[in-house]
Amino acid sequence: MSTGRTVAPRSAAPRQNDRVPTSDAVLDPAVSARLTRDERGLVAAVVQQHDSGEVLMLGWMDDEALRRTLTEGRVTFWSRSRQEYWRKGDTSGHVQYVRSVALDCDGDALLVRVDQVGAACHTGDRTCFDAGDLGAVAGGPA
Amino acid sequence: MSTGRTVAPRSAAPRQNDRVPTSDAVLDPAVSARLTRDERGLVAAVVQQHDSGEVLMLGWMDDEALRRTLTEGRVTFWSRSRQEYWRKGDTSGHVQYVRSVALDCDGDALLVRVDQVGAACHTGDRTCFDAGDLGAVAGGPA
Numbered sequence: 001m002s003t004g005r006t007v008a009p010r011s012a013a014p015r016q017n018d019r020v021p022t023s024d025a026v027l028d029p030a031v032s033a034r035l036t037r038d039e040r041g042l043v044a045a046v047v048q049q050h051d052s053g054e055v056l057m058l059g060w061m062d063d064e065a066l067r068r069t070l071t072e073g074r075v076t077f078w079s080r081s082r083q084e085y086w087r088k089g090d091t092s093g094h095v096q097y098v099r100s101v102a103l104d105c106d107g108d109a110l111l112v113r114v115d116q117v118g119a120a121c122h123t124g125d126r127t128c129f130d131a132g133d134l135g136a137v138a139g140g141p142a
Numbered sequence: 143m144s145t146g147r148t149v150a151p152r153s154a155a156p157r158q159n160d161r162v163p164t165s166d167a168v169l170d171p172a173v174s175a176r177l178t179r180d181e182r183g184l185v186a187a188v189v190q191q192h193d194s195g196e197v198l199m200l201g202w203m204d205d206e207a208l209r210r211t212l213t214e215g216r217v218t219f220w221s222r223s224r225q226e227y228w229r230k231g232d233t234s235g236h237v238q239y240v241r242s243v244a245l246d247c248d249g250d251a252l253l254v255r256v257d258q259v260g261a262a263c264h265t266g267d268r269t270c271f272d273a274g275d276l277g278a279v280a281g282g283p284a
Contacts, residue, residue: 031276039181046188046197053195055188058251073281097281103274105263109200111271115282121247129253132245134173139215139239140257 027067035063036107042078043108045069047120050099050113056120057128059088061110066101073098075112094118169209177205178249184220185250187211189262192241192255198262199270201230203252208243215240217254236260 026032035043042060049056059077061069065085068076075096079086089095096114103110121128168174177185184202191198201219203211207227210218214229217238221228231237238256245252263270 044186044200046200048195048197053190055190055197055253058186058188058246070276070278073279097283098278099280101276101278102271103276104200104270105265105267105273106270109270110276111197111274123247125247128246128248128251129244131247132176132253134212134243134245134252136212136240136243137215138241141239 025067025071027063027070031066031070031103032063034103034107035066037062038108040080042080043110045075045077045110045112047075047096047112047114047116049116051115054127055129056096056114056116056126066110069098069112070101075114089117092118092122094120096120167209167213169205169212173208173212173245174205176245176249177208179204180250182222184222185245185252187217187219187252187254189217189238189254189256189258191258193257196269197271198238198256198258198268208252211240211254212243217256231259234260234264236262238262 037043041062043066045059045061047056047059048054060080061076062078065076065078068074068085068087074087074089075098076085076087095117097117099113099115101110101112119126121130123131125131179185183204185208187201187203189198189201190196202222203218204220207218207220210227210229216229216231217240218227218229237259238254239259241255241257243252243254261268263272265273267273
């Protein structure tokens with residue numbers, strides 16, 4: 001049954017949104033081959049402020065979001081809730097400038113070191129973890 | 143059809159492995175209610191060295207792994223590959239002592255600040271990201 005809309009698989013023809021120009025470029029195959037994607041085709045992206053070491057947030061990237069992040073100097077995520085690319089700061093002004101990107105040993109997580117403009121969290125907090133302390137019991141050598 | 147084996151849902155009766163004593167304790171319902179779990183019942187756990195700020199690794203926790211981590215002073219993950227609880231350091235000696243645990247704004251990621259003994263990565267590297275630089279183009283204000 002046709003709905004009048006077609007949605008191409010993301011890996012073959014990434015969906016574009018209005019924020020970013022369409023491009024025929026694809027992620028470097030040597031990088032793509034190292035990714036261990038989840039069922040949605042995504043890897044986790046830990047975003048860290050490059051100088052202070054603050055962990056700012058966790059986002060998600062597919063191949064195309066990673067390609068943009070590696071080449072544009074700005075961080076782009078795949079929004080699981082909105083099902084679209086999301087270049088951080090385009091709406092809020094809270095831009096993340098890329099300093100480095102590293103893949104972990106098993107290929108399912110990225111560490112993205114950035115220079116964060118303003119608040120990383122949509123709540124206005126500097127990081128998405130600022131308001132969430134769970135009161136853990138601390139440990140140490142016995 | 144019975145296979146002679148029954149597997150209880152993890153949320154009701156967490157599977158135990160040999161490393162950790164069985165307990166009837168459950169995660170604080172006030173914490174549990176704040177979690178946004180993926181299809182596997184898991185949230186991502188970013189592990190950070192508390193003083194240097196190094197991001198050491200990314201693991202996964204279900205409710206029971208989080209309960210243990212919040213109460214035992216040691217970090218326990220749910221291993222997606224082995225399908226069992228995994229208290230970091232029990233085999234390797236590379237223990238993670240808990241300093242704090244925070245949940246992010248949308249409930250699907252934890253920031254676990256630890257004191258890491260030795261290497262966090264199974265490769266022997268200090269962090270799981272040490273060997274994975276992807277050569278990103280750095281960005282900055284135009």
